Amino acid sequence: MGQHFLPDDCAAFPARTQRGDSAEGWIMVMAIPYFCDSSFDSPVDIVSDTDGHALVLGVHGRWSSPFAATLRSNIHKCLAEQPPAILVDLTDLGDPDGRSTGLWLAAHRACGLQQPPVKLAICLPAATMLATRLRRNRGLRVLSVFASMPEARAALACGLPLPYQTQLIVQPEPQSASRARDLAAQACLDWRLEAIREATLTVISELVANSVEHAATHIRITLPRRGKGLYLAMHDKDPRLPKLLPCSPHEPGSPTLARGQGLRVVQAVANAWGARRSRSGKLVWATIRDRSW
Known part of the structure; x- marks a missing residue:
């Protein structure tokens, strides 16, 4: 990691x-x-x-x-x-x-x-x-x-050089995670970051889904390129920071990823991630980089 x-x-x-x-x-x-x-x-x-x-x-x-x-x-x-x-x-x-x-x-x-x-x-x-x-x-x-x-x-x-950046505002609804994945996939294609495409789609999906469920406000998604990687930023209006729940034991027959464990995926896949309060809510972010670089 x-x-x-x-x-x-x-x-x-x-x-x-x-x-x-x-x-x-x-x-x-x-x-x-x-x-x-x-x-x-x-x-x-x-x-x-x-x-x-x-x-x-x-x-x-x-x-x-x-x-x-x-x-x-x-x-x-x-x-x-x-x-x-x-x-x-x-x-x-x-x-x-x-x-x-x-x-x-x-x-x-x-x-x-x-x-x-x-x-x-x-x-x-x-x-x-x-x-x-x-x-x-x-x-x-x-x-x-x-x-x-x-x-x-x-x-x-x-x-500072002119940034490579793309942005999208989504509503707190189930299809927002899919729209965020589409945005990230296009960014990886446009900026020749195919090596981090899957990791980026996984992390952005979990971050948006978490915000949709817990913040229930519109979400401003910003994806700037940072060197040979991406910075994923989710800004919503809820000032409460996310919580990384303890790992729960897997019960036979239950889904592989239990409800509330999405941030564990972010923890495992992202190079770094975190959250901080903003004057209008909070910002949850993650960095994704090619691990072979």
Whole structure:
């Protein structure tokens, strides 16, 4: 089962500033699914940018070792979605001494080692110690730091390629899963992703069926291409995150897959999957990649 963690060499060789600060035990292994159940007044929140092609990581709070662990966990979750870019808003980060410098440099290295690479942009006031320390570090040559979110968004928009993406809105009805499969099959054909066609159809069918049964709202299905794979996103109006039920024993004569076990199929087939709340409901996502690549 392919899982998308931060690469091991980031753990072995954590980024260091010129003053010798390390990324403080940067890597930890996280099991899928990647659930982000935080509310929007939490210290760290993850949302999709307005165009859906970047994730925005909002940071609110004072720097500390426990807070650093929370940040690492959320950056893991961002990278698992394989976004083209991650925009980190540090406007509300309380770090007067710039102690988090090593973490952001390590995050930048981890983004660059993804396949395909993920662009990382950081937004923070220019007069802060953190901004000063980043300027003094050689990592600034490649790490994008901006004074405002509009500036960062504009720069990212210029640097990102036009996405291959298709979208469909379906109603909470049984035939919606079939319509989603048709959409995914056509995307795999158009983008020459036949190697992941069956896995994609299996996962999208289960995700849509789960949303139809439990959310009972219309579903916006978005399929962007991510390198040699696909990102499947299901957005509905129900804020409750899905639950991965325990495996149930198979009784002779009963269906092979018991009711409520569809997400177990997603768990088995997808490279990574998860869910997070949005301002209008929730987003459930999965990544599918050719395992031979």
